[in-house]
Amino acid sequence: MFTTLSIIQWLLVGGSALTGFMFGRDFYRNKTEDIIELTIVSLIKQRMVKAKMIDGEYEIYEYDEEI
Numbered sequence: 001m002f003t004t005l006s007i008i009q010w011l012l013v014g015g016s017a018l019t020g021f022m023f024g025r026d027f028y029r030n031k032t033e034d035i036i037e038l039t040i041v042s043l044i045k046q047r048m049v050k051a052k053m054i055d056g057e058y059e060i061y062e063y064d065e066e067i
Contacts, residue, residue, distance in 0.1 A: 040060075044058055044060075
C-alpha cells in the first residue's frame with residue numbers, strides 16, 4: 001500500500017516538473033525569437049544594415065551591394 005502511494009506521488013511530481021520545464025522552454029524560445037527580430041529591425045532603422053522591404057518582409061543585403 002505504502003509503495004503504491006509513494007510511486008504515484010513521485011509520478012505526479014515528475015509529471016508536473018516535466019510540464020513546467022516544457023512551458024518554460026517554449027516561453028524562452030518565443031522570447032528569444034522576438035528579441036532577435038526586434039534587434040534586426042532596429043539595426044535596419046538605424047541604417048547599420050542595408051535592407052529593402054519586399055512583400056512585407058525585409059531582404060537584407062551585403063553592405064557594399066547595390067539595392
